[in-house]
Amino acid sequence: xxxxxxxxxxxxxxxxxxxxxxxxxxxxxxxxxxxxxxxxxxxxxxxxxxxxxxxxxxxxxxxxxxxxxxxxxxxxxxxxxxxxxxxxxxxxxxxxxxxxxxxxxxxxxxxxxxxxxxxxxxxxxxxxxxxxxxxxxxxxxxxxxxxxxxxxxxxxxxxxxxxxxxxxxxxxxxxx
Numbered sequence: 001x002x003x004x005x006x007x008x009x010x011x012x013x014x015x016x017x018x019x020x021x022x023x024x025x026x027x028x029x030x031x032x033x034x035x036x037x038x039x040x041x042x043x044x045x046x047x048x049x050x051x052x053x054x055x056x057x058x059x060x061x062x063x064x065x066x067x068x069x070x071x072x073x074x075x076x077x078x079x080x081x082x083x084x085x086x087x088x089x090x091x092x093x094x095x096x097x098x099x100x101x102x103x104x105x106x107x108x109x110x111x112x113x114x115x116x117x118x119x120x121x122x123x124x125x126x127x128x129x130x131x132x133x134x135x136x137x138x139x140x141x142x143x144x145x146x147x148x149x150x151x152x153x154x155x156x157x158x159x160x161x162x163x164x165x166x167x168x169x170x171x172x173x174x175x176x
Contacts, residue, residue, distance in 0.1 A: 003136075008160075009160070011129070011132075012158075012159040012160035013159075013160070014125060015125075015129075015159035016158050016159050016160065018030065018034075018118065018121060018122050018125055019031060019034065019053075019122070019159070020158050020159070023114070024112060024114045024115045024118060025084075025115055025118055025119070026057070027057050028054055028057035028058050029081055029084075030118070030122060031050050031051075031053045031054035031057060032054050032065065032068045032077075032081070032085070033084065033085065033088045033119055033122045033123060033126075034046070034050040034122055034126045035047055035050045035051040035054055035065060035068060035069060036068050036069055036072060036085050036088055036089070037088050037089075037091070037092050037122070037123045037126040037127065037130070038050060038126055038129075038130050039069035039070070040089060040092045041092060041126070041127060041130040041131075041134075042134075043129075043130035043133055043134055044140070044142075045133050045134075045138065045140035045141075046126065046129060046130050046133060047069060048141075048144065048147050049147055049150060049151065049154075050126075051065045051066075051069065051147075052147040052148050052150070052151035053151040053154055053155055054068075055148070055151065056148075056151050056152055056155040057155065064076060064077070068085070072085045078109070078110075079109045080106065080109040080110045080111050080115075082109075083102065083105050083106035083109050083111060084106055084111060084115060084116070084119040086102055086105075086106075087102050087103070087106060087116065087119050087120065087123070088119050088120075088122065088123035089123075090102060091119075091120050091123035091124055091127070092123055092127060095120075095124070098120070103116060
């Protein structure tokens with residue numbers, strides 16, 4: 001994203017609109033949907049970064065984030081979120097994979113039209129974000145210890161160019 005600030009800005013704005021609100025779905029639920037779709041797309045960077053952001057909202061519950069990625073059906077989350085993750089997984093395959101039965105099941109479990117809309121849009125956007133990161137063979141951190149620091153900054157300040165134009169936090173053990 002630092003390569004192209006003119007596209008990074010609107011992409012950051014889209015991420016903020018989709019992920020930085022508690023209207024309907026919580027910010028944690030939104031990040032879990034993004035993480036799950038990124039896992040299905042095998043986008044290492046996005047599943048690690050958005051998983052770490054979800055952990056910030058979930059008081060450090062990394063086990064839940066891992067379970068959402070790999071086996072959400074048995075995760076300790078609401079049945080409504082499980083139904084929405086099912087829809088997100090169908091969107092990841094292609095929009096036409098979402099079934100009427102999935103939508104009806106989500107609604108029966110308390111999902112609103114806005115919850116379903118936001119789930120579909122988050123899943124679709126993350127297919128784009130994942131392909132953007134991986135399609136450009138972006139140089140992303142492989143050291144998992146760097147993700148919580150960036151996640152905390154995003155959880156506090158939101159998405160946008162500031163995370164690329166400002167110096168990133170350095171772990172205590174690496175400071176000189």
